[in-house]
Amino acid sequence: MQHGIKRRQWTKDLLDQKREDDEKKIASYKSLVKSMFQCRDNDDYTYEAIELTTNLLDMNPEFNTAWNYRRDIISSIKTQLDLGFWKNELKFTMIQLKKFPKVYWIWNHRVWTLDNFPSQQLTIWQGELTVVDALLELDSRNFHGWHYRRMVISKIEELSHSSLNKKEFDYVTSKINKNISNYSAWHQRVQLITDMLSKDQITDKVDFIKKEIDYITNAIFTDAEDQSVWFYIVWMVKFPTIRALLSKEDYSNFLRELKDNALMINADEVDFSGKENVWCLKIVLEIEIIQRLLCEPIVEAVSKDYLEKLIKLDPLRQNRYRFLLSKLP
Amino acid sequence: MLSPERRPSMVERRPSFFSFQQPTPLIVPHLAGIEDPLPETTPEKVDVLIVGTGMVESVLAAALSWQGSNVLHVDSNDYYGDSSATLTVEQIKRWVSQINDNQIPCYKNAKLYVSNDIGPNGKYQSRTFGIDLSPKIMFAKSDLLSILVKSRVYQYLEFQALSTFHTFENDSFEKLQNSRQEIFTNDTLPLMTKRNLMKFIKFVLDWEQQPEIWEPYKDKSLAEFLVDKFKLDKPQVFELIFSIGLCYNIDTKVPESLQRIRRYLISFDVYGPFPVLYSKYGGAGEISQGFCRSAAVAGATYKLNEKLVTYNPETKIATFEDGSKVEVEEKVVMSPSQAPEYSYNMPEQKYEVHRLTCIVEKNCSEWFNNSESAAVIVFPPNSLKSGNKEVVQAIIIGSGSECCPDGTCIWYLSTTQQGPRAEMDLDAALEAMEISIIRESSTKIPEDDNLVQVTQDGHSIVNSFKLGQSFKEYVTREKVQLLAKLYYTQLTNTPPFNVVNPALFDHSQEQINKFIPNASDNGVIYTAMPSGEISYDEVVTAAKVIYEKIVGSDDDFFDVDFEDEDPMAMGNDGTAPTYDENAIEDDDEDEDVDMNRDDDNNEFVGKMEI
Numbered sequence: 001m002q003h004g005i006k007r008r009q010w011t012k013d014l015l016d017q018k019r020e021d022d023e024k025k026i027a028s029y030k031s032l033v034k035s036m037f038q039c040r041d042n043d044d045y046t047y048e049a050i051e052l053t054t055n056l057l058d059m060n061p062e063f064n065t066a067w068n069y070r071r072d073i074i075s076s077i078k079t080q081l082d083l084g085f086w087k088n089e090l091k092f093t094m095i096q097l098k099k100f101p102k103v104y105w106i107w108n109h110r111v112w113t114l115d116n117f118p119s120q121q122l123t124i125w126q127g128e129l130t131v132v133d134a135l136l137e138l139d140s141r142n143f144h145g146w147h148y149r150r151m152v153i154s155k156i157e158e159l160s161h162s163s164l165n166k167k168e169f170d171y172v173t174s175k176i177n178k179n180i181s182n183y184s185a186w187h188q189r190v191q192l193i194t195d196m197l198s199k200d201q202i203t204d205k206v207d208f209i210k211k212e213i214d215y216i217t218n219a220i221f222t223d224a225e226d227q228s229v230w231f232y233i234v235w236m237v238k239f240p241t242i243r244a245l246l247s248k249e250d251y252s253n254f255l256r257e258l259k260d261n262a263l264m265i266n267a268d269e270v271d272f273s274g275k276e277n278v279w280c281l282k283i284v285l286e287i288e289i290i291q292r293l294l295c296e297p298i299v300e301a302v303s304k305d306y307l308e309k310l311i312k313l314d315p316l317r318q319n320r321y322r323f324l325l326s327k328l329p
Numbered sequence: 330m331l332s333p334e335r336r337p338s339m340v341e342r343r344p345s346f347f348s349f350q351q352p353t354p355l356i357v358p359h360l361a362g363i364e365d366p367l368p369e370t371t372p373e374k375v376d377v378l379i380v381g382t383g384m385v386e387s388v389l390a391a392a393l394s395w396q397g398s399n400v401l402h403v404d405s406n407d408y409y410g411d412s413s414a415t416l417t418v419e420q421i422k423r424w425v426s427q428i429n430d431n432q433i434p435c436y437k438n439a440k441l442y443v444s445n446d447i448g449p450n451g452k453y454q455s456r457t458f459g460i461d462l463s464p465k466i467m468f469a470k471s472d473l474l475s476i477l478v479k480s481r482v483y484q485y486l487e488f489q490a491l492s493t494f495h496t497f498e499n500d501s502f503e504k505l506q507n508s509r510q511e512i513f514t515n516d517t518l519p520l521m522t523k524r525n526l527m528k529f530i531k532f533v534l535d536w537e538q539q540p541e542i543w544e545p546y547k548d549k550s551l552a553e554f555l556v557d558k559f560k561l562d563k564p565q566v567f568e569l570i571f572s573i574g575l576c577y578n579i580d581t582k583v584p585e586s587l588q589r590i591r592r593y594l595i596s597f598d599v600y601g602p603f604p605v606l607y608s609k610y611g612g613a614g615e616i617s618q619g620f621c622r623s624a625a626v627a628g629a630t631y632k633l634n635e636k637l638v639t640y641n642p643e644t645k646i647a648t649f650e651d652g653s654k655v656e657v658e659e660k661v662v663m664s665p666s667q668a669p670e671y672s673y674n675m676p677e678q679k680y681e682v683h684r685l686t687c688i689v690e691k692n693c694s695e696w697f698n699n700s701e702s703a704a705v706i707v708f709p710p711n712s713l714k715s716g717n718k719e720v721v722q723a724i725i726i727g728s729g730s731e732c733c734p735d736g737t738c739i740w741y742l743s744t745t746q747q748g749p750r751a752e753m754d755l756d757a758a759l760e761a762m763e764i765s766i767i768r769e770s771s772t773k774i775p776e777d778d779n780l781v782q783v784t785q786d787g788h789s790i791v792n793s794f795k796l797g798q799s800f801k802e803y804v805t806r807e808k809v810q811l812l813a814k815l816y817y818t819q820l821t822n823t824p825p826f827n828v829v830n831p832a833l834f835d836h837s838q839e840q841i842n843k844f845i846p847n848a849s850d851n852g853v854i855y856t857a858m859p860s861g862e863i864s865y866d867e868v869v870t871a872a873k874v875i876y877e878k879i880v881g882s883d884d885d886f887f888d889v890d891f892e893d894e895d896p897m898a899m900g901n902d903g904t905a906p907t908y909d910e911n912a913i914e915d916d917d918e919d920e921d922v923d924m925n926r927d928d929d930n931n932e933f934v935g936k937m938e939i
Contacts, residue, residue: 177514221520222513222527265524272528272558273542 032056045076061096064105089113122159146184165196183228224265230279259287281306338363358622362633374656375401380637381664383411385856387620388872394627395889403635412666413463415614418455434668439817459611459732463859464741467606469599472869479887482619492603493704496572529559536587551586571709577720577745607703610731642852661853673848678820682861683751685742690810693738695769702729715757719746745825745861763809823860
């Protein structure tokens with residue numbers, strides 16, 4: 001019984017065997033390539049030629065010439081191909097993608113196939129959205145996945161003449177809830193809110209913004225070390241549309257409470273570990289800059305103090321801090 | 330004579346799925362006394378004789394056999410597993426009488442009730458139940474799991490996820506909230522509490538590297554540390570200590586409890602959103618049997634119904650009850666549960682573990698998450714009517730584990746409380762569980778428009794008269810049907826708050842050189858009986874310690890190099906597979922786990938179907 005026998009002196013035999021197998025594979029590959037070029041040079045745009053490229057691409061999906069040739073053939077015999085062919089083409093790219101998820105040529109071919117689908121365009125692209133959903137389930141922080149998602153969504157919106165913003169917003173929220181450190185999800189949130197506000201898709205804007213403020217406050221208390229959250233907050237604080245939508249009083253309160261929370265969190269951090277939280281220092285800085293710009297009264301200004309701290313704590317950006325220091329009244 | 334009935338074996342039940350990446354179907358090796366007949370004779374000479382086929386002994390047998398030692402592994406019972414066995418109801422009946430006849434060392438006070446519904450004329454057949462004598466849960470990041478992967482014994486087993494941990498507080502069961510995700514989305518936690526909890530979680534994941542934070546508290550209890558340093562409140566403190574840390578009482582010291590809490594948190598998300606796994610078809614009984622099969626492949630000889638009578642360290646001859654003898658070149662290792670008469674060298678088993686196991690006629694699905702079939706309930710100190718000083722821990726196993734038929738489940742309760750109080754605590758916990766499952770599974774209070782009314786100024790009031798009626802009605806409607814109830818006390822020499830201490834074995838080392846006249850067990854190394862510990866934590870440590878005593882060092886403990894059946898089973902680009910035999914790497918390496926090797930464990934991790 002072969003099961004679980006302790007290995008002995010197999011390695012040399014194994015290597016020899018492997019070399020033999022490799023040689024066979026190389027020969028077969030080379031002959032496939034030769035055949036393909038022959039066909040192409042003979043202007044062979046038949047269904048059989050597609051098979052040739054299939055075998056070749058199965059062995060080496062990065063051979064872009066083969067993809068191009070394949071697309072040329074498909075385009076020229078378009079009228080002879082039925083829906084089943086196109087569905088198989090999608091299946092083919094999916095099989096390849098599972099083996100080689102990072103090869104751009106396969107993605108390109110998939111998008112080309114989706115774009116050229118002879119019918120049921122909307123259904124096809126909606127199906128693609130579920131594919132992206134599954135992808136992002138497996139790796140929710142893959143920005144390639146998110147970029148692809150935006151592309152798919154825009155195609156669906158184009159074909160259906162509707163906006164998916166609200167649904168996407170809920171999707172993004174669920175992704176952030178699962179993992180606050182999902183930078184791509186926060187980034188998408190920015191895109192969505194900007195778009196929704198500009199297209200007037202939010203009924204009670206002030207309420208929406210106030211809920212958003214609660215959301216990010218919850219986030220910084222749950223994890224004050226996560227950069228994704230802080231980048232988002234800086235955007236929120238500086239985004240002119242938000243400032244314009246809130247009343248002067250509401251906006252002042254927003255800034256003031258955020259500053260108080262940041263100070264509280266920082267004080268707690270110093271108390272616990274003796275270290276300052278650089279993000280807290282930075283956000284307070286940004287707030288005070290805006291407050292000065294708006295000629296707002298600043299309660300217990302700490303900018304000078306914090307800038308001096310940041311010069312030491314974040315030496316990479318020390319020149320910026322020195323510059324800001326010089327600009328203080 | 331072999332047992333009249335036993336559970337279906339690993340070979341008899343095929344794995345419930347097939348891995349497409351396996352070129353040939355898995356062959357589970359046969360084991361003497363199950364698929365193969367018992368050998369008529371035993372070898373004349375062996376390197377190591379191991380007596381008892383419990384967890385520690387079986388892991389040891391496999392480790393030694395793969396290392397090259399010649400092992401004879403025997404058990405006086407007619408089943409495998411010894412103190413860790415998984416038995417049918419009939420086997421349990423027999424086991425209980427044996428305890429009450431003083432035939433099984435280290436067990437006492439066994440009481441059993443079995444309803445007529447279980448039996449040849451009853452609703453349920455005895456062998457459809459697999460009852461663990463030593464119920465355990467396995468952490469996803471643990472040394473046992475590493476060994477299971479390294480030795481490939483995991484291939485004979487199937488595991489299921491267990492993600493539900495309930496804490497019993499104020500007469501109700503609260504589900505655990507421990508991940509950043511749950512803390513973030515929890516609407517009831519105040520903001521500063523969220524921050525404090527997260528601070529602690531981040532700290533504990535790396536606690537050994539931050540002595541400046543915990544060392545000032547190293548002799549204090551964890552509760553003090555959590556309140557002082559992290560400003561946590563009682564509910565969070567209790568959850569962390571008792572449900573996540575699975576500690577036994579409030580006095581557990583800081584370093585031990587931090588280790589236990591960390592163990593839970595790092596196990597989370599290794600294979601999925603759960604920290605713990607449970608073995609299907611039976612827990613420790615199946616796993617120890619798996620290691621025996623592995624040992625058999627590596628050359629160990631197995632014999633059941635073989636009772637050691639005496640060992641003579643001078644002649645190195647071990648004698649069995651049937652008259653056969655074997656010469657043992659190196660060492661004799663024995664479980665205290667197999668100790669023969671006149672075993673004066675056995676260390677005192679002075680700690681008690683009290684257990685109460687019930688078969689309940691309810692499917693208890695209200696307690697399980699999604700598609701899981703098991704849960705853990707923890708009763709912290711002073712949460713029960715009996716005023717328990719020690720924790721009561723309960724594992725609930727549903728029928729999805731194939732350890733009991735549909736519509737039933739098994740409740741394993743245990744406590745490290747010593748003495749007669751223990752039974753009171755177990756009974757109180759049982760009662761609380763019965764009330765809870767009835768409440769959760771009974772039909773809801775009927776939607777009655779007149780039950781809740783809204784007054785003119787917007788307040789809602791409940792028609793208390795009607796509510797009272799509803800409650801009265803459903804409380805008397807149902808009672809939990811117990812199909813079986815088993816009490817027993819198991820003795821151990823592992824103190825209830827420690828994992829096995831290597832120093833415990835030095836005790837027997839002194840005695841190896843000091844022979845007690847007329848003792849039947851001079852020169853024998855005793856293993857440790859299972860303790861009250863709910864996880865398998867102690868097993869590998871204990872096996873390693875003994876391994877080292879025999880072999881000299883534990884460097885090559887399970888350092889096995891398996892020949893792959895198919896050397897052509899290579900990656901697409903023609904290179905040999907570079908996977909690590911260890912799906913779990915050591916703590917000091919990267920936390921990332923290579924999931925590709927655990928095809929068989931993907932049963933519960935969602936697979937992408939496109």
